[in-house]
Amino acid sequence: MKGMSIIVKKVAQLISGLIFLYGIYIITHGHLTPGGGFAGGAIIAGAYILNILAFGSDAMNLKNKEQGSSLSESLAIFIVLMLAVFALFIGSKIFFANYLPKGQLGEIISAGAIPLYNIFIGIEVAAAIITIFLALVIFKEEVKK
Amino acid sequence: MMKYIAIFILSFIFWILLTFSFSISNIVVGIAAALVTSFVFGKYFLKHVRPFLQIQRYYWLIIYLFIFTWECIKANFDVAYRVLHPAMPIKPGIVKVKLGLKTNIAKTILANSITMTPGTISVDIVGDEIYVHWIYISTDNVEEYSQKIAGRFEKYIKKIFE
Amino acid sequence: MNSLIPLFVIVPLATSFLIMILGKFINGFQKTITPLVLLFLTVLSFYCLLNNHSNSYTYAIGGWEPIDNIPIAIYFVMDGFSLILLCIISLIGFLASVYSISYIAKFTSENNFYSLLCLMITGMSGVVLSGDLFNLFVFLEISVISSYALVAFGTEKEELEASFKYQVLGGIASFIILFAIGLIYWRTKTLNIADISALFHSHETSTFDLFIQILLISGFGLKAAMMPFHAWLPDAHSSAPSPISAMLSGVLIKAVGIYVIIRLFFTMFIVSEEISLLITTLGTISMVIGVLLAIGQWDIKRLLAYHSISQMGYVVLSIGIGLVLLARGVKPTVATLAIAGGLFHMVNHAVFKGLLFLNAGAIEHRINTRNLKEMGGLSKHMPVTSGTSFIASMAISGIPPFNGFFSKLIIIIAAVQAKFYLVAFLAVFVSVITLASFLKFQRYAFYNKSEHRSTSKIKEVPFPMLFSMIVMGILCLAFSLLAFPGIREQILGPAIDVLTNPNQYVQTIIGI
């Protein structure tokens, strides 16, 4: 796939960073507003996918990218699990307990461990969607050859 | 390096506009988010960001916004007239418009401006030419319709982006 | 003991991700850690089983306490019945993973295989432990999606096609189940099984409830491949790699199909006689037709897969008889006997069907065919495979002293005492046909002279595969001990208590 016209490329360059930032916003405000890890992760994946679609699969080294994204997916979900398991060792010793201080309602740094879960779930979802997308793209390229 | 700084500033402004709260924690998180963005997406950002730092370009940008709005309103009425007229005086077709612009970003902005104006839609850019779908092709003369479609924006965009 | 419960989900889940992270960098990591972890889980589950004193243990995730007797946490519940399933899951999982060490070496991407295997075990343990309908659904989907991927693991034409079929039918089943869960939530405004049970027991059963029950039977019946919904099973189970076939046939259809049906219909609903008769009929039909379809098969794994349908029919029908008697409120001892027979046969089926699939895998590993007509004369060259498969064949056809005999005997006795004479007759009849079918399997695979190939070069399979098969063969004999009074009370007793006495389950969670 060779990528699209100049208009798409330039616009993708301009706004993909901002889409990424918007994804971060959705993730970090997951405990205050609707949204959270899954929605934000999907947006972040959207920013990447926009770039790949605009520049075409030739322009980027997709195989390496897929390995990286699948590794970061496993790592992120493992960290989520470890965050939950960590609760088994401190405080009330209960799986998935919220062991961090709760903070004040409405602040961005509050709600204990929930923002941490959100962040890592966001990474995991983004990596997972990118991995699926890349797997399908690479597969299609292979079929063509 | 410059483009990393540019995207950092851009995304931090975007963050402030999104959250619109100025508590310390929010700003700290915003700086962190902007850092991550510039770290991850910096290499995909525009190549030449020096024009971002030249103040006079922003002056032309503001003027351009007014011009663009005015042209937009005019075109709106024009299209509304064509739609509401009982005879529907339309004569659609695709024309090839010559551009005097050099950089890709300027071409992109011009194409988008043409699309935003009712009655014209830019279809594709090939080299120095831009294909435009036009609701009423009033003339066959290349110079004339290039002036009519693109000319009104071109000189401002040249000043802003080149 | 309560604090041990989440380990059954955490440990395999963490292993599955660890394999994906570290497996790339450390050579052989996946092969060592998976059997070790599953061995740990096996020991843990047997420890819990032997120390279980007819109690239900609960674990509230996140530590949320009930408010006004309304449980708001997600609960894990471990009682006698789920412990039996947990033991089977981790035991068969352990043996299958040991078997895979040699078997899967011919495939690429071993990391994915072991990771998916761990994920499947996570899902099944979660289904068995979950005390909450929606989490049950989520865990079910985890295990089923990983099994979709595992069925297609070989990526040959047949495997992909079987996986696609399996996914389409499995998807429909999932939607039906989700729809039923939505309806239950609409009616009761809660998802906790104990809470729903308390609500259903304090109200009359309406037509709406019957509709939900029918939906649940069709959804989980599709997952358990009961007769009208069986179409996917022979393809999927025969196309998967052999250790996975053993897992699918031996454990998955029980954990996500039969277990949930039993749990929901004994504990959650007040079952009417019509529904329980329906369940019995479905069981009987799948028992008979499964075995009739199996006779004509020449592909060994397909043959075994059809026998799975038939043997699951035994389990479902005896559970159904128990339900009928409980619904009528007569002969509680016979009901207990029928349920015991069903559970016992479920355990036994896991062992002997797992063993048979492993045997089939061993044969395929050595001579690369699954067609019975192309085999023959293997008993000299593969004595252990031949011997263990003989044990398993005798066990599945109900020959004493193997375990299948006792469970079938209990089921038939229960059917006779409950005055289901036709069912009892059919059970004996099916048992005879099963014997015939497996004699054919034995004769063509191991004893006939082969005409198609020279058998001289065939060797016995490597040690890990032998180990799994021998252990399962011993278990086939050992599980017949479960029929004897002292041991039966210890192992099966708590499970039967839980099933016949739903109030106890409800009390442990919402504490009325």
Added chain:
Amino acid sequence: MIVYILCFILFLVGLYGLITRRNLIKIVISLSIMEFSVFLFLVIIGYIDAGVAPIVELSNQNVIYVDPLPQAMVLTAIVIGLATTAMLLAIAIRLYRKYKTFDIREINNLRG
């Protein structure tokens, strides 16, 4: 009540597509339609007349909130549906690679 009936009609549309279509991709799309009809049903059962979004405001105690639990369920179910669809598409593409067609009438190695 009409919404529930529409949900059910959507489900039937999916089922119809699943039964009559012969193209693997169209089958996947039909399955997705069925799936989303179930999700729609789940969301609808949480709706309460004149309820607002379930974000607690401490200042106003008398607000009726819609039931948030079905929303959480649907979000989870959507994630699961994503996994299933991705899996199905991957298998469909691999099938296409083996058989060079998406037509299920020509993909019939397994019978009985």
